[in-house]
């Protein structure tokens with residue numbers, strides 16, 4: 241790599257960006273629909289207006305890659321039921337505080353006296369458990385393959401320390417089964433995927449080859465800067481225009497075919513594949529990672545007996561259709577009026593990776609909105 245290359249600016253270099261956009265325009269002859277999986281990529285696309293500089297034939301749709309958005313309502317309600325208990329310190333990432341459940345959110349529970357702590361890592365929650373032996377400490381383990389290794393580490397640490405007051409409420413999901421669910425839906429519109437670079441940094445991209453072949457879709461591992469995203473789109477268009485469908489890696493500086501094998505080992509030591517409910521989408525077989533039976537003592541659902549919870553979804557929120565790329569946030573009647581970040585009706589308006597929040601922050605002045 242050129243020694244003058246600067247990671248913080250070169251991937252946003254306007255001349256380089258223009259060159260790739262020109263090439264995309266030159267080779268695009270038909271309408272194509274491409275889905276970026278990751279909510280971080282959705283925010284970068286909206287922040288830099290990448291969808292605005294592409295040829296009109298190209299449509300970018302936003303996938304179910306926001307971990308907060310896909311956490312199902314029943315698990316949110318379980319979190320609220322546990323957090324409301326007097327002997328519990330409930331630990332969570334900050335994004336979850338305002339996510340609406342059937343009747344409340346963690347922020348309101350905290351205002352009414354529940355002990356809810358924002359942490360940056362599950363390891364922080366283990367430390368809180370060591371410091372508070374008379375309390376039950378519960379960590380809300382949401383997220384994709386990027387966060388699962390740290391969750392696994394927290395369980396291994398808690399077991400090693402012999403902690404009896406630490407548990408996790410698990411809602412972990414994996415990307416490949418969600419891609420298959422989208423592609424096999426009769427209403428699918430997606431013709432190519434930009435796979436999430438950070439997920440592939442952990443898991444590699446070997447799992448994507450069978451999907452690409454079975455559904456005949458190009459899948460391009462893509463990063464998060466403007467130039468990364470445009471390179472991913474360019475590679476996807478080249479394949480679409482030439483009728484090929486393979487997995488390509490446009491994020492080679494961070495991703496290898498096999499990924500981080502130490503991280504994969506720790507995931508598989510603590511968790512195993514299970515069916516998982518995705519908010520707005522439904523149950524996707526083997527799309528989750530649940531605790532192995534030997535770690536069941538750390539399962540908050542069992543410890544607090546909150547398995548049977550009745551939920552009440554918002555009748556207005558169309559998050560499920562947005563997460564499957566069927567609609568855009570501005571097509572929701574509540575967008576920007578009834579539903580705003582300070583009064584969210586659904587998780588995609590709350591999360592820093594949610595599609596509705598991205599459109600609200602970066603595109604309110606656009607013509608189509």
Ligand code: SF4
Nearest residue numbers: 557558572579586596
């Ligand atoms: S704008 Fe609000 S109500 Fe509409 S889909 Fe997004 S989160 Fe749901």
